[in-house]
Amino acid sequence: MKVTISVIKADVGSIGGHIRPSEALLNKVKKVIADKAKGLLIDHYISYTGDDIAILCTHKRGVLDEKVHKMAYDAFLAGTEVAKKQGLYGAGQDLLKDSFSGNIKGMGPAVAEMEIEERPNEPFLFFAADKTDPGAYNLPVYLSFADPMYNAGLILAPSQEKGFRFTVMDVEYVDADRVVDINTPEEMYDLAALLRDQERFVVESVYSRKNNDQAASVSTTRLHNIAGTYTGKDDPIMLIRTQGNFPATGEILSTFTIGHYVAGFMRGSHHGPLMPVKLNSSISYFDGPPVVSCAAFCIRNGILSEAVDAFDHPYWDWVRGQVSQKAQEIRRQGFFGPAMLPFSELEYGGIVEKLKRIDKKFKVKK
Ligand code: 13P
Numbered sequence: 001m002k003v004t005i006s007v008i009k010a011d012v013g014s015i016g017g018h019i020r021p022s023e024a025l026l027n028k029v030k031k032v033i034a035d036k037a038k039g040l041l042i043d044h045y046i047s048y049t050g051d052d053i054a055i056l057c058t059h060k061r062g063v064l065d066e067k068v069h070k071m072a073y074d075a076f077l078a079g080t081e082v083a084k085k086q087g088l089y090g091a092g093q094d095l096l097k098d099s100f101s102g103n104i105k106g107m108g109p110a111v112a113e114m115e116i117e118e119r120p121n122e123p124f125l126f127f128a129a130d131k132t133d134p135g136a137y138n139l140p141v142y143l144s145f146a147d148p149m150y151n152a153g154l155i156l157a158p159s160q161e162k163g164f165r166f167t168v169m170d171v172e173y174v175d176a177d178r179v180v181d182i183n184t185p186e187e188m189y190d191l192a193a194l195l196r197d198q199e200r201f202v203v204e205s206v207y208s209r210k211n212n213d214q215a216a217s218v219s220t221t222r223l224h225n226i227a228g229t230y231t232g233k234d235d236p237i238m239l240i241r242t243q244g245n246f247p248a249t250g251e252i253l254s255t256f257t258i259g260h261y262v263a264g265f266m267r268g269s270h271h272g273p274l275m276p277v278k279l280n281s282s283i284s285y286f287d288g289p290p291v292v293s294c295a296a297f298c299i300r301n302g303i304l305s306e307a308v309d310a311f312d313h314p315y316w317d318w319v320r321g322q323v324s325q326k327a328q329e330i331r332r333q334g335f336f337g338p339a340m341l342p343f344s345e346l347e348y349g350g351i352v353e354k355l356k357r358i359d360k361k362f363k364v365k366k
Pocket residue numbers: 011018050051090093130131231232233234235265266267268287
């Protein structure tokens with residue numbers, strides 16, 4: 001049976017700055033989706049990570065479906081009204097376009113979707129990150145699907161021995177989706193060369209080379225491309241199917257042990273380590289650190305099991321301690337050097353005016 005798994009997420013307002021949405025806002029989004037789900041969706045699950053609300057749903061309508069996207073858009077619009085009434089910060093923050101036409105891509109909210117031929121058992125993972133951008137997933141995806149140091153299955157499982165195909169997007173190209181397909185293991189160095197540049201090249205999807213089945217889908221929205229200015233960080237979401245011809249769940253999770261440095265954190269303008277957190281976690285220190293949550297599911301005929309919190313385990317408490325130390329270490333140097341993002345990323349923010357003003361005062365010495 002063909003099933004589509006869609007996740008659409010947006011920040012439409014949060015309490016106390018960019019910490020987390022209110023209960024009233026969440027309940028509004030839940031109610032709108034529950035009302036509209038009939039005849040449209042098979043199942044759905046609504047959660048938050050930091051100040052972002054994600055609507056995960058299953059249906060039979062394929063990707064980029066107008067009705068499914070409009071449902072999410074309407075829920076976020078209704079949520080924005082509640083956020084305004086409650087005086088929440090950043091009400092409607094990610095709704096950057098006023099009128100809906102066709103699908104929600106390019107309007108602000110992040111989208112990750114896959115149409116799959118459902119396996120007799122169908123485990124998958126839903127990742128949601130806050131205070132960072134889509135490049136945050138480059139390293140974990142690379143290690144999960146191309147590196148036997150993390151994915152033992154690349155050596156041990158015949159089902160993975162042909163490797164994977166990565167579709168990588170050039171997110172600096174704004175007129176259309178500009179993508180390249182890279183096959184691993186043969187083109188691993190090409191993949192590494194692209195993915196090291198997290199702000200420009202991001203993994204959009206991954207496919208098994210055994211049978212062409214889609215393994216992963218990542219949201220690629222760069223909000224500053226849409227808004228032309230800094231309005232908030234992209235806060236990407238990702239779906240990954242696991243087991244069988246794909247990496248095991250634990251192999252994928254293992255790559256999040258690193259707490260690698262990503263762009264985001266305070267005002268979306270710094271580097272900070274990505275901390276794996278529990279579902280429905282809030283944000284704190286320096287509007288961060290950048291966080292990622294993971295809900296594990298199985299589906300049958302499109303019906304979702306309950307969500308299991310993949311980072312709710314004593315092991316990850318230890319990781320969180322390590323990541324806090326990494327956060328503290330880079331924060332000690334404030335705005336200097338790699339602690340703050342390079343100018344190419346900051347140019348969407350207020351510093352541009354400041355530098356223009358100072359530039360006029362420069363003199364060339366005779
Ligand atoms: P969000 O993108 O999560 O709203 O965060 C914005 C920000 O600037 C935090 O300091």
